[in-house]
Amino acid sequence: MSPLRPDGDDWIFEASGTRWVPVIGLEVHAQLATRTKFLCPCAYEAGAQPNTQVCPVCTGQPGALPQLNAEAIKLAVRAALALGCDVAPRSKFDRKNYFYCDIPKNYQITQYDQPYCTGGGIRLASGRFVRLNRIHLEEDAGKAIHDRGDVTLVDLNRAGVPLIESVTEADLQTPEDAAAYLTALREILIYTGASSADMEKGEFRCDVNISVHPEGEEWRTKVEIKNLNSFSNVQAAIRYEVPRQILAWESPDPADHPVQETRLYDVAAGVTRSMRKKEGEADYRYFPDPDLPPILVPAAFIERQRSLLPELPAARRERYQRDLGLSEYDAGVLTLQRAVADFFEATARLSGQPKEACNWITNELLRALSGDEIEATCIDELRLKPFDLSELLGLLAAGKVGGGAARQIFSLMLTSGRAAGEILVDLGLEQIDDEEQLSEWCREALAGRASVAAEVRAGNLKAIGALMGPVMAASGGKANPTRVRELLLRLIHDAD
Amino acid sequence: MSDWLELDAVAWRARATQGGAALCAGVDASLAAIASLDGQVQAFAVNLADSARERARALAQRLDAGEIPGPLFGVPIALKANMCLEGVETHCGSKLLKGYAPPYSATFVQRVIDAGAIPVGMTHMDEFAMGSSSENSAYETPRNPWDLSRTPGGSSGGSAAAVASCMVPLALGSDTGGSVRQPASFCGLFGLKPSYGRVSRYGLVAFGSSLDAVSPLARSVRDIEQLLFVISGADPRDATCCDLPALEPGSGDPPEATSLRIGVPAEYFGAGIEQGVRETALAALAELKKLGAELVPVDLPHTSYAIPTYYVVATAEASSNLARFDGVAFGQRASGDGSLQGMFAATREAGFGEEVKRRVLLGTYVLSAGYHDKWYGRAQRVRTLLRQDFERAFEKVDLIAGPTSPTTAFRLGERNSDPLAMYQADACTVPTSLAGLPAMSLPVGFTAAADGTQLPVGLQLIAPALEEARILRLAALLERATGAGSQRPPLAAGEFS
Structure with missing residues (x-):
């Protein structure tokens, strides 16, 4: 690990006379809590037998077409309103084209240049405001399983489950900021019913973008970190990655400097490792999905959802x-x-x-x-x-x-x-208030405990506990203790 | 048996519903014609004789039990090999999809079956519907029943050849840029591309999603009307399908043409249109005038941009639609170097034909970063201009008429070496595809090829969106007045006796 330590609460790092400032942004994929998938009527429950929650649409059968789940739009709008976002009256779906075996159509239906909402953000307890750039709707991919010998297995149960991807501005600076933001976001998603946001079930997944730059200078190359399945991993990854980047920039050899890449957080080793270097921007050949008309969200619908917000x-x-x-x-x-x-x-x-x-x-x-x-x-x-x-x-x-x-x-x-x-x-647990009954128990307790009574009389009121105990025991715990106390005191003083 | 084959679907149904025995006899007649003719015509990729007989027996029982027969009860139908019928191979003319049998049926296929029609086979086509001659296929090339050395057109060539040779009275094709209208024109049939959104696309293997239209082919106008009625209507499985009821068949005689104004665009009669085609189309227009229609010149000034625009939009969509054919789940797989990406590449290299590769590359290019706006973005803007051309024209006229195809059926192999010349075959049909308008090719006569063979010529009628009824009424009028479409190729006529 790096010997670098942040200088005070601001999380600015001093190294060789330069003050390095970390810049952090978060991308969160949250699964919407719809009963059925985003673009087909399949039910989805995590943990089911592989490929049992599938249909022609979510397995990408030739000729099958997406059917938008209105419930997904409703939940997404609710989340957006709770986060103070502006919901666009009109947005559209695009195809993000790339080849991988867990995405059966080899394109993902997502929103590229017209997300359903923009703006908004979360005020953290520290007072810092984290701005949201946008939230968009998209379908989840299936799962490719590579650890079963020579073959790759594909489970398409999760394919087509609705997600909202929220992207912050790079407004965070510390691991604590990140944890506070994620906690607050998760809480809001759960409160609005938009998502169950169970991290263990993969319903709430987080990627972190990190760069560092000398104070007052321009921002530098950002690195994306994936595979962060808990808030503590997010914090640990930031704690590792920021000093790593600073040391890399401090190297006199430019070949050591950070590059734009995706890194994975290795939980066991507590380090980030390079997964793939980006050669410029990946070309996903986005274009509007001709199978889905634009989504129109009328103002009345937005107001109705707003009125339903908890x-x-x-x-x-x-x-x-x-x-x-x-x-x-x-x-x-x-x-x-x-x-x-x-x-x-x-x-x-x-x-x-x-x-x-x-x-x-x-x-x-x-x-x-x-x-x-x-x-x-x-x-x-x-x-x-x-x-x-x-x-x-x-x-x-x-x-x-x-x-x-x-x-x-x-x-x-x-x-x-x-x-x-x-x-x-x-x-028969009713408290016993009956004066005669209580008095009788009190007299029994006092009998033979004259020294205790004397202590009480002398002003040590705490000593009365030694008398209360026997009364409560005699009543099977049902005597009203307030009344017992009053009676005992009266009896003790009356005996004067 | 063979006198069944001359019947159109409406007459076929009337006869088949007389009793279960008749119904089965009709289906047998169709299957026998396929057995007898398809060796020459090569229309069918998949023969469904067994399931057709079984279905016929079941329908016969239901009929004899007193069931009220549906609108296509007992009528044999051919389906294009890019249409999903559960459990039946749908290879789309591609080697890559050899053996792929969809686990579900298309909405329109199910509707046809529910109406009582009996699928007798899946027909040959250009691979993934990319072509105008049905030659771009990993399988047999269908022949034109009017001249077996010629193409029936494409990409729905197999469906058109099956109907023209009277092996079936009805077929479904798909029309993305003219793939039903041009084969209808080449084979002397009626072929209607409905408005975009009139018929659900769910279960049609996608080529150009914003253009694809499931389209009927038949030998009479009333058959087109009947089949359109069965397959049209809202479908929650297709978000682009209009939320409208099915289009009801018109009743009674067609109206007079006197009130109709028919637009004649100079752009559809210009250079590139064969002399014989132009003359036959003009003669048909003259016939319409004689019937009382008014012919009005109209301008469609952006017509010449339609072909390049189409080949940007359609290929862009196709490059994405065909991405799923990667060896993972559907059809054939080539393992390549053993890596995942290697398998994808090897599968596509071995599985796709030349024309499909050309179009996937083209589509990938026009969508790529930095070129997206220059190509795809600009094509979308031109598409709007083309739509506006039609909107302006339809302020003055009820329908627009012109030739369906610049040429009559050409010889097989004649244009294979020149894809650009092949693309021109769609010059008159792609503008309406880009504009989403309904358009029908109807047979209006014959013209002699250089070798003297008489070949059919089609006239295209174009209407504003969702105004298919206008086209059908005028077509019925012309059909009644001129006997258009009543001639059969000698090859089929031989089967009648």
Whole structure:
């Protein structure tokens, strides 16, 4: 690895008296969450048996023609609006011609000079604004599998799945910028329902363009890095590549200087390696696809989609802190998934107790989802609904149930889907408020614990815990602790 | 049996629907004619006799069970070898696609079958429809039934030869720049290229996607009308297909021609048009005038740019459409040096014929970076000018008429060495293809070749977009008045007795 270290937060590198500035841009392919493929009616689910989700269109049979999936346009428009892009009233599809065995027509249907949207961008938490140059629609390729001996196998299940490719301006400078941008983009795509953006399933794929130049000088040759299948790999690749380029430029031999090329990130070795050198711009012989008429997106459609946009995570986080008094950390946890945030908001609204709702969701509910006591792994699969949780919060607030019993009820609600009130009655977990009963237990506890009572009387209120314990035990945990405490204090002072 | 062969499709259906036995007899007659004549004519690349007999038996049963017969019930039909019929070899005249059988049927093929027609074979053609004589093929060359030493035209030469020799009453061809109209003209048939978007292209192996038109060939106007009715109409599988209902056949007698204004473009009668063709076409126009039509001179000033424009647009699209033939999935494969790119190159080198290679290279060149605007971009702009030529002309007239082809059927081998001369065969047909307009070639007479052989001449009628009905009505009028298209080549006539 390079001995170069960035000079401060700006990620400017000092080398031999030159201050080198990295320039980074990101290209993200996100799979749209349509039920069927982009240009044919095939369903698509990752992980199916090879070549079982195919038809004459997505296998490129001679004579077959593409049929545009309107759902893809809708989702793409939603993503664009959430990112502040301008949606073009008219755009078209082009053919990108190149030969490879995973692309059955040997051309990809994409958008070249008239993408469906331009502009927009994302403001990062650091305050940096990353501008989007454009987003366009295109079909995915299949998969070529080369590691099965002498043959290359081709799986066309993924061929024809709709993608949006978003391209930023080169507005990023650090690995942290890149991770923050990708996190925010992914979050927005998930929130708008445009994409599930599951990186492990290849639904969210990122390429990084990097160049470096001496501060104040013109930008230099950019290098594209591919094969980045996690945000940490993106950061690691940038951390490797920027110093590599600086050292390469520092070489007195021009043959060592960076060239325009595509490099692959080798995860195991933690380095980037040259994949192919570009001899000028590859010639894809783009031309408008004569099989697909232009897409017309009426203003009314755009406005309708805009009105359907959910509140985005950044806005929600701000509102949770400002209006509901939650901590930044809790607001972050709640908005990580749209379904959790929606669950939280419904519970808070129904119960009128946002902080308690937050505590129960972040502590109990999310822990239960990540554990294996229940089958559900995401909040949508739960039988417990916001109304049920709000009912439990109501019982707690009204003092009908204690904290320990409430947790017991909660876990039964998760597994059985039954209402809190019902479980409470069934298990006899109602908190005991009955003055006579409580007084009796308190007197029993005081009997033989005169020294504790004396300590309390002397002003050590904490000592009362030693009396509370036996009362709670006697009540099977159901005694209302607030009332018990009051009674104990009264009894102790009355004994004066 | 043989008296079936003289019937047009409408009459054939009427007779076949009298009963299951008649229906089967009709199909047998067609199959027998193919067995007897196709050795000479070489129209068919794939013979579907077995499946045709089977289909006939099934239809006969349904008929005898009381089913209401569809509009082409029991009618044998020939399909061009670039049309997808599930499980049947569709080699497109190419060595590369030898053995390729599509896993699906074209929309128009399915519609024809649903209407009760019986495919009896797939016909020879120029490889991937690139040619005007059907000689650019890895397989047999079809012959013109009027003179077996001559071409039936191309690229739908096999389909035209099959109908002209009366082996079938109906055929489908594809017309990208004249590939149905010119063979219709050479073989004395009616051949209609519908408006772009009138008929779904789904299942037609693409050559020039913005030009390709599935097109009927027949021996009567009413047959064209019937077949067009069956294959036209909206199809969600083709985004370029108009969202219009199928074109209903007109009813009753054709109207009088008195109200019609027919445009006559000087550009279609100029140099390059053979004397005999010009005279026969002019005689047909005179006949129309006699019927009461008004002849009006019109200008189509950009006509001379049509051929170069066509050979830029069509080849550009073809270079991309044919890219999928690389040895991976379809037809034949040559392994080359064993690398992936090596296999692609070797497969295409061995699998494509000369004309296809020429056009793929041309199309690749006109789309390449730096030349794209100079060639492809400019061609698209000229295409707009050509369309505007027609729009302006149609402000003054209802239809435009001229010769379909500058020549009558030429001898096989005569033009093989000169691709540019071959390209000129399309001079009168490509303008309408580029403009997306409907146009029909109808047989209007004969002229003697140098050796004295009488050869058919076709008149082309052109209408504004989606106005096929205008063409069909005028053609029916001329057909009734002059008996146009009623003559049969001696070769076929021999089969009738």
